[in-house]
Amino acid sequence: MHLKRPALLAALVAAATTVIGLVAVLPSAAQQPKDRDTGARELGSPDYGVCRGPDERCYHDWGNFDPAKGYRVLLFTRTAGPRHANLGPALAAGLNPPLTAANVVQNGVVALGQQNGFAVDWTEDVTQLASPNQLFRYNAVIFYSTSRDTLDDAAQTSLRQYIRGGGGFVGVHNAFGTEYNWPWYEGLLGGANYYDHGPAQSGTVRTVDRRDVSTAGLPATWSFKDEWYNLVPAPSRVRVLLTVDEHSLAQGVTGSMGHPGHGAEHPVAWCQYYDGGRAWLTTLGHDALDFSDGSAFPGAVQFQQLLVGGVRSAMGAAPFCR
Template sequence: MQRFKPIHAALAAAAAAVALLLTSTLSMAQGRLGVGAQELGDPDYGVCRGVDARCYHDWGNFDASQGHKILLYTRTAGPRHANLGPALGMGLNPTLTASNVVQNAVVKLGADNGFQVDYTEDVSQLSSPAALFRYNAVAFFSTSRDTLDDAAQTSLRQYVRGGGGFVGIHNAFGTEYNWPWYEGLLGGANFYDHGPEQSGTVLTVNRKDTSTKDLPRTWTFTDEWYNLVPAPSRVRVLAEVDESTLAKGVAGNYHHPGHGDDHPVAWCQYYDGGRAWLTTLGHDAKDFTTDGSYPGAAEFQKLILGGIESAMGKKPFCK
């Protein structure tokens, strides 16, 4: 039997460890070798992605002189968050009730800040790239499960490839689980589980970005604090939750142990030609209160406003 000399064996072991790290089969989670989720698969999702603006396709599909407009999509094919209210009728901009808190709030956010918001839960409104190119960004807010059909999947991908903006909020991370391209659009991340809804401290780790420049260094907020598998990679993390402030603990209902010192809740990236801005926050209807009665609501609204405006190209993106 061939035997390696000690130096050769050491080199071989080192090379194997590097290979495992590059393929993400060996985790460095929380600084502990071999501990954490095994985030398997192609880390690039077969596209140009990351924080390098050269990944963006500025192909002339949008005319800023015509103003700015987003499409808000809230269709659910699984669990439905209470802040979405009752399911919407067909077409664009169907009648809303007072219980459709998210839709009403985002429409008002646009009206107050100089951009138009169309909203829908009708998948046919996403059926062609031409339909989507009417919008500077598409926002998924707490969609769930397989909320797109084949035509809409193709349309969304072509839209993003043509320089479109994407905003994913809260349970956008619980959507289209079995579509690797969409997982990459989210930053190479997916919802796994969450612990009890509870108050915690958000750390604004990057205050240069449009979405975070007006936020304090720390702020109190209440959410479910999603645990993610995979966790986002090759993105610019904008905000994290300080897990030590979560009194009810970080372990999720499917026993995810939490993310330790690096638990991101908002980030951005360029992806497959487009811009993507993401946050796991946004569970509670009270997030949209404006009377100061709900801690963190004003900060959350500033966060998503900046995310939308930057994904649209209305303001600088992912700085």
């Protein structure tokens, strides 16, 4: 039955009044709460199908780690493509194979562990990552300048189960040039991937978040030399800790493919919870002198402090991503 014209007009006026009333009580864009960190309002990730971001509700504590047993990390440096010089010669199979003086990264991380209260095992043998039970012996797993498809199917499954069980992940430098075709791993890196870089050069690092354990003692700005990775995609929904001032780079930031750089917001370290676990990331770490005493390499001491803090927080020995 159709309404007569007067009744129809009355109904339309009433509906419009209701809508206006609803609009009036909705906060304006200026009134809506602003998140300190990108994506903090939404826990689910439409891109990677996981809970991720700086919100600790994305951490899933299964009780797999007992602090009373101390802290131990696994350093994984296997390369299935280009190999950074600071990794030294490829390692023999097994756990904790012999190291040479040229294995600077492995020796450096072991020394940092000895100085800061955590044990370090090292390997380039993918079978050491073959099951979650193997990984759950470690409070965190460090991928330091791994490259290309360094994991097989078993190791991929194991790593994901480990992270989902509350494990910690630390990705350093060319960890961003690893597992390109695995979307879950890209999400673990903060929704980021390596694209290119310009020539290694000195630049000014800005400490943009000094609340985190990894950055709390760092100066507001400090000099460092690196390759300054450009990332596509760039990290999203993470807590950015450090950026590089692109104006301080004498030769610009464009790489071999002509990436224009990231402008005023060029992140070089960040953290997030991911799929139940913790992930702390930095694109820094190219040079062997990163593990020196800093007398001949400005920023080395700050880099080591940054890395130790990142490892300690990722493995649960210190507050994470605060």
